[in-house]
Amino acid sequence: MYDLLIIGAGSSGSAIAARASENPNLNILLIEAGPDYADTSTTPQDITNSHNNSYTAHDWGLNYNPTQYRTSPFPRGRVTGGSSSVNTTIALRGTPEDYDEWADLGNDAWSWKEVLPAFNRLERDLDYGDKAYHGDAGPVSIRRYPDAELLPAHQAFLASAGQLGYDDCPDANDPTGSGAGPQPMNKLGRLRISSALAYLAPARLRPNLTIRAKTHVRRLLIKNRVCIGIEVENSAGQTEQLFARTIVLSAGAIMSPAILMRSGLGPAAQLSKLSIPVVEDIPAVGQNLSDHPALSVVANVKSGVNINHDDPIIQTILRYTCAGSNKRNDLQIEQLSFAGRRQDPPRFAIAGVVEYQYGRGEIRLASADPMVNPIIDNRFCEDSRDASRLVTCLQDILRFTQSGPLADMIDSVVFPDPARGFDAASLDTLVRKFSASGYHPCGTVKMGPKEDPGAVVDQFGCCHTIDNLVVADASIMPFVPRANTNLTCIMIGEKIGEWLRQSPARYGL
Ligand SMILES: Cc1cc2nc3c(=O)[nH]c(=O)nc-3n(C[C@H](O)[C@H](O)[C@H](O)COP(=O)(O)OP(=O)(O)OC[C@H]3O[C@@H](n4cnc5c(N)ncnc54)[C@H](O)[C@@H]3O)c2cc1C
The missing domain is CATH 3.50.50.60 (FAD/NAD(P)-binding domain)
Incomplete structure (x- = not known):
């Protein structure tokens, strides 16, 4: 007992x-x-390698239905x-407004003021540990890649973000922060700092x-x-x-x-x-069931641009607010160092993610048998507010591929198919069909x-x-x-x- x-x-x-x-x-x-x-x-x-996710060796083997049109694997660590x-080691906090909204729903112990001490206690922020909104003595070590360690695609991504008018954001966990900068990550060298x-x-x-x-x-x-x-x-x-x-x-x-x-x-x-x-x-x-609907723009790179599937998959982030939205930082754009399979033409992806989601899905049992996995229905982008912001996010990403330092590395965009056009109506069809989970149920x-x-x-x-x-x-x-x-x-x-x-x-x- x-x-x-x-x-x-x-x-x-x-x-x-x-x-x-x-x-x-x-x-x-x-x-x-x-x-x-x-x-x-x-x-x-x-498990130790933070450069990429572990998808199969320590996984539950779940499938999910992100939209009514698709079923695909849904990774969850079983270890x-x-x-x-098994995750990407992105160490990002929500916006203070998220936790204040939780409190407004009758959970006053979870307002930003109440959760900040726990966020500080859990971390050892190696870059900003001396700030009042950070901790320097917790069990989870967090650092950001310095400029000198950024891969060329990530350097180009940040340079393009500046040219496109996004703010520079050296600490994405600054509660007032917004804009592009290095991703805070719970890794030391290549070692994933898991719980x-x-x-x-x-x-x-x-x-x-x-x-x-x-x-x-x-x-x-x-x-x-x-x-x-x-x-x-x-x-x-x-x-x-x-x-x-x-x-x-x-x-x-x-x-x-x-x-x-x-x-x-x-x-x-x-x-x-x-x-x-x-x-x-x-x-x-x-x-x-609440999660982040996401979709990536995928681009083949020019010959001479080095794509290495052993590089850290992510190093940078852009947090920003959708035009016309009253939810701060409700969109995220993430440059991924590589995409597809090793045998594909060298390519990378730029992911667009809806961070403040309005739609909801559900989990149901498929069987009473405890060894049978449940059914996961996300119903992504059935709510037009989510669909329209993901469309805007994709259009914002496409601007990165059209001119500037990142565009200079790109040979051609392969998804979405340029032949279909990048107008809002065509992208709306795409997000309602193909948006997928950020793996954040x-x-x-x-x-x-x-x-x-x-x-x-x-x-x-x-x-x-x-x-x-x-x-x-x-x-x-x-x-x-x-x-x-x-x-x-x-x-x-x-x-x-x-x-x-x-x-x-x-x-x-
Ligand atoms: C591939 C991937 C990449 C991700 N990348 C990031 C990222 O970079 N940054 C980020 O912030 N978030 C990321 N996430 C999400 C983040 O890791 C999760 O939100 C978080 O770990 C969930 O924590 P949890 O405690 O709720 O569940 P989990 O950490 O999933 O823990 C649940 C535990 O319960 C165990 N369990 C379940 N059922 C049973 C059972 N019947 N009997 C016994 N044990 C059981 C599981 O094996 C597991 O160990 C990612 C997730 C995945 C899968």
Whole structure:
């Protein structure tokens, strides 16, 4: 019998395990479906190598439907560190306005003023650690490529951005910042600073923290509206039950709602169809899927321009506001160092991303079988406000390809097909069909006050209808912030971990 059992050693779960285990009175079990690598010398290269994402070796093998016209693979990390162990290491915070909007929805503990100390605590910013809005002593090291280390395409991208009139932004995490500059990244040299490395490496030495890897959570055990434990399939393939006073679900925005639904907590009609006994009808579970719709312009480069698939895939960023929008920094443009397969003609891509999303999708179970992955329907760009801003973003990107230092490197644009034209109507058709995920799913177990029918947990992560059950990961965000989501997930882990450490009684401990 543990005090605390955490499901999922990802960006949030690792931070929670580390912070909560600072309280020596809490006996904690951290469960992870994937493998655990205790030190970097035994960690496979796809996990340590920050130059590109790891897509298959430590992955859940999910598929998703970004739009009703397409299905494609949807990567999610299945290893300690979770998706932070396989990701691009972009270390960006949302805009202060995102968190203030969360607070306005009835979550006053998540305003910018309230989340900033956790953002500062999690980082060791090697460039701006002395600023009031940065930290210099946290577990996650963050740096930006200096000019001398920028690849020619990234130097050209920043030079073109200047010529096109975008502001220079040396620190994209400056809360007032906007414009083009180096990307803040949680990497040291080539080494990806995952949450496993940042949080679990030091915490695993504590006698009150046990990490159990290769253990797949099948469902929660609920008795008289109290969560008392979990049922797992262990590494030997046997079913086992584990018990704790409080369970924290940190399996991410896809798997957390799936585990809740498999446990009978979800939309009753959907569960009944799959013959899952309904424990509590919670229609909001799996709804409100929020993410960043994205589409890239792809260009073949001129002969003599070196494209190397082993280079860091990203180094720079442009955060800016769409013409006519009242949401600051609601668009992102990212220069990618290479695109396509190694055997393709040398090419790179420039990604356009809608950062403030209006549309919503949903997660549904395909089966009651815990080994069957859920269905992910994003419905990207069905909301015209998202479609029109992605169209504008693509048109803004195309200007980079027409004149200036970046255009000088380009032989031809190969996507979108120039023969179809780049007018708004043609691009609108394209984004509604081909927009894809920035891999930032959020919102599927939304936090909010009890009166909000869309809220499953309160602002401390406690489930409204089941006692001793806490949810803490990307799924509790009311909506995706205007930034890549890893730092915000770690911030969630920092806050809820700290509350568990300092005020265990709030969580039934
Ligand atoms: C390819 C890729 C690139 C990305 N690039 C960036 C980037 O550069 N910057 C950025 O900010 N964000 C990026 N993201 C997004 C970011 O990594 C995620 O938003 C963040 O890691 C999610 O944190 P989480 O704690 O919610 O979930 P995760 O980190 O995904 O953690 C969930 C954990 O739960 C475990 N789990 C799930 N189900 C079960 C089960 N049934 N039993 C036991 N364990 C289970 C998983 O294995 C996993 O370890 C990227 C994501 C991907 C996939």
